[in-house]
Amino acid sequence: xKKGDILRDIVVETMAAEGKxxxxxxxxxxxxxxxxxxxxxxxxxxxIKSSFLEGKVxxxxxxxxxxxxxxxxxxxxxxxxxxxxxxxxxxxxxxQKQVTDNLxxxxxxxxxxxxSIYPSAKTKYYRNRLDFTFSAERWLTREELHLDKKLIxxxxxxxxxxxxxxxxDVVECHLQADPSNPIRLAVKDEAIKxxxxxxxxxxxxxxxxxxxxxxxxxxxxxIILQVTYEKIEWIEAILKRLANDFPSIxxxxxxINGKRNxxxxxxxxxxxxxxxYITETMPRPDGKGDLQFRVGPKSFYQTNSDQAYxxxxxxxxxxxxxxxxxxxxxxTGTGTIANFxxxxxxxxxGLEYVAAAIEDAKINSExxxxxxxxxxxxxxxxxxxxxxxxxxxxxDLIITDPPRAGMHEDVCKMLLAAESKKIVxxxxxxxxxxRDLKILSEKYDITAIQPVDMFxxxxxxxxxxxxxxx
Ligand SMILES: C[S@@+](CC[C@H](N)C(=O)[O-])C[C@H]1O[C@@H](n2cnc3c(N)ncnc32)[C@H](O)[C@@H]1O
Numbered sequence: 001x002k003k004g005d006i007l008r009d010i011v012v013e014t015m016a017a018e019g020k021x022x023x024x025x026x027x028x029x030x031x032x033x034x035x036x037x038x039x040x041x042x043x044x045x046x047x048i049k050s051s052f053l054e055g056k057v058x059x060x061x062x063x064x065x066x067x068x069x070x071x072x073x074x075x076x077x078x079x080x081x082x083x084x085x086x087x088x089x090x091x092x093x094x095x096q097k098q099v100t101d102n103l104x105x106x107x108x109x110x111x112x113x114x115x116s117i118y119p120s121a122k123t124k125y126y127r128n129r130l131d132f133t134f135s136a137e138r139w140l141t142r143e144e145l146h147l148d149k150k151l152i153x154x155x156x157x158x159x160x161x162x163x164x165x166x167x168x169d170v171v172e173c174h175l176q177a178d179p180s181n182p183i184r185l186a187v188k189d190e191a192i193k194x195x196x197x198x199x200x201x202x203x204x205x206x207x208x209x210x211x212x213x214x215x216x217x218x219x220x221x222x223i224i225l226q227v228t229y230e231k232i233e234w235i236e237a238i239l240k241r242l243a244n245d246f247p248s249i250x251x252x253x254x255x256i257n258g259k260r261n262x263x264x265x266x267x268x269x270x271x272x273x274x275x276x277y278i279t280e281t282m283p284r285p286d287g288k289g290d291l292q293f294r295v296g297p298k299s300f301y302q303t304n305s306d307q308a309y310x311x312x313x314x315x316x317x318x319x320x321x322x323x324x325x326x327x328x329x330x331x332t333g334t335g336t337i338a339n340f341x342x343x344x345x346x347x348x349x350g351l352e353y354v355a356a357a358i359e360d361a362k363i364n365s366e367x368x369x370x371x372x373x374x375x376x377x378x379x380x381x382x383x384x385x386x387x388x389x390x391x392x393x394x395x396d397l398i399i400t401d402p403p404r405a406g407m408h409e410d411v412c413k414m415l416l417a418a419e420s421k422k423i424v425x426x427x428x429x430x431x432x433x434x435r436d437l438k439i440l441s442e443k444y445d446i447t448a449i450q451p452v453d454m455f456x457x458x459x460x461x462x463x464x465x466x467x468x469x470x
Contacts, residue, residue, distance in 0.1 A: 001053070005045045009061060012039045015094040017431075019082055019459035021057075030055055036086050037094075038064025066090040071124070077139075077168050079161030080175065081457035092117050092453060095461035099430045099451045107434035111446040118310055123456040125177040126304045128215050128280070132156050132184055133262070134191075134208040135167035136200040154198040156188040156211065165201040179221065179246050180213050187211055187225075190241040196234045207234060210262050214295070217305050220278040222251035224297050226264060230256050239272050250274045253297050265354065269297045277360070282309050285316040285340060291368050293336055299357040300333040304454045311426065311462060312340045314450050315399060318424045318466035321345045325396035328420070330380055330411070335361025335373065337399055337426075342370045349392050350375040351383055381408040386417070395420040406432025412439040419443065423467040428454075430463050437465065445470055 007025055012035045016022035021032040021039075034057030035041050043055035070076075070084035083091050096117045103109050120126055138155030157170035169188075172181055191198065191208055199206035212224040223242060227235060239252050252273040255264050269276070280301060281290045295301045302308035315337060321327070321344040329338040332350030334357050342348050342365070350373060352358050358377040365373045374392065376383055389395070398420045400407065406429060407415075415423065416439070423444060427433035430451075437446065444467040452462040 001045065001048065003045055003048060006058060007043050007045065007055060010041050010043055010055075012037050012041060012064070015097070015459070017098075025053060028053055032057055035060065036064045036067050037090070038066045072174055073172060074168070074170065077141075077160065078158055078170075080158060080173075083459060084457045088119070088123055088456060091456065092119055095453055095459075096451055098459070098461055099449070099463050102430040102434040103437070103449070105434075106431055107438045107441070109434070109437055109441055109446065111449060115448070115450040117451040117453055117461070118307075118314065120304065120307050120453045120456050122304075122306060124174045126306065126456065127175040128217075128301065128305050129303050130173065130176045130180060130213050132170065132211045132213075133159060133167045133201075134198040134206070134210065136198045136206055139163075139166045139168040154188070154192065156184055156191075156198075156208075167201070176213065176215060179248060180215065183213055183221070183223070183242060183246055183249070184211065186241055186245055187238055190238050194234060194237045196237070199228065204260060207231065209257060212297075214278060214297075214301075216278050216280040216295075218279060218281055219248055220250040221246065221248045222278045222295075222297065223249055223253060224264075224269070225254045226257050226262060227254060228256070228258055235272070243273060251276065251278050251297075265298055280305055282312075282336075282340070284343070285313050286343070291339060292364070293334055293339070294360050294363050294367065295334055296356050296360050298354060299360045300354070301336070302454070307452060307454045307462075308336070311452050311454065311464065312337055314452065314464045315424045315426055316341055316344070318448055318450075318464060319344075319397055319399065319422065321397070326393040328395040328398045330384070330398060330400040330407075331402045332361055332375065333357050333401075335364045335375055337401060338373050338375070339364050339368055339370055341399070342373050345372075345397070347372040347374070347393065349373075349395070351380050352377060353379050381410045381414075384411060384414045384418075389418055394418065397422045397424065399424045399426065401426040402432075402436075404429040404432065407436050409439065412436050415440060416443050419469055421469050425465045425467065427463050427465070428460065430461060433463060433465065437467075440467060443470055444468060 012021045021035045023030045029052040040062035041057045042059040047054035068087040135155040155167045155169035160166040197206040199209045210226040214222040277294045277296045280293045325345040327345045327348045329350040332352045338348040338350040355377040358375045361375045448466040450464045454462045
């Protein structure tokens, strides 16, 4: 067997990590790019390692019954919804399996039966935030590359997977409800009309860098336009067009970013018109009215707003609060979980590293008339020590919702030292969650596990785990 060989009539067995398919050839594991579980395929070998092979599907001989027709014209180019060709039931099955596999293999843990994954009612238009990149030269298909005339056209869209400098032009995206699509198309149209240069990611020249569209269930929309330097007539040409065409935009912002990368957590945001925030609403867990959450341009908010409610409700149910507890909400973002549970406990202490999000978290308590929360900005591994616990109260319950990287080992150790009676661990990455749970298993038993699907048509899965101190 050598690189370039074609393996014939391979039956695709299952989904593996990182969304790849898995099969076996002569007892060796074969990871496949392309295909779906249940397909029979031919595949070209692209990598040979002692313990596994990697292949690229070159032909599909028999289609799996688990397949369905992708609904998006960009499927195959865009990395965004790479499971669209697999029916939703099967997607849920593999997400559930991902949670089980990680807890067993990485965590090596014993645990009670995992609850069936909580599906997303919306499988399209479920996101409240999309980030688009401008590019002076859009990505071209193989056919377009071989045309006689060299095409040089700008793009406003998404990066091609694993290629930082290649952006394809999005004509239609099914992830965020309108006016997301018309806004993106209007921005591109206005930019071309005024000859405003799109950024060249390789040469690092040009003006327009990124466009972020954030929306809420209340119908408010926030725009964040990132450009390389201050040229107000170009910025205003675009923002005035949006203000004219889209009355639902309530927050117009721009950022001057002359750095080599597009991150803006360290940059000033200029609010050109409207409010410097949007307001999302969410039902209270007890069903008595709604909570309001103010979200600024730099603040994290769960991207699937409807599912965020179910995720928090599951965490709240696992917490089973009786009104007397001191609760810590680690990685609190804009204080959403903290405010969600605040009515049912004595006090909540929220920790988060984005200072602007902590300011939003405080406002979110205020606008919801919640006065038993306190919030602190900083890296949790530096903030959370014995003196912090002494000053702010020993936690009875810790809710933790870290980013994909999971918790720093020092934070896990601090949780062990704090010895709260319960921990509820909300995670968007079951692999790092399993690693952290292994550390926590020194003192804690897992009492409940509930996966939640926040991102249909992707391999991502959220998982909530309840832990009890032994
Ligand atoms: C998955 S989000 C959860 C936010 C919030 N719980 C929610 O549901 O909206 C993770 C949050 O952790 C914050 N974060 C990441 N690393 C951190 C660190 N080392 N210390 C404190 N906060 C951190 C991020 O800024 C982000 O707001």
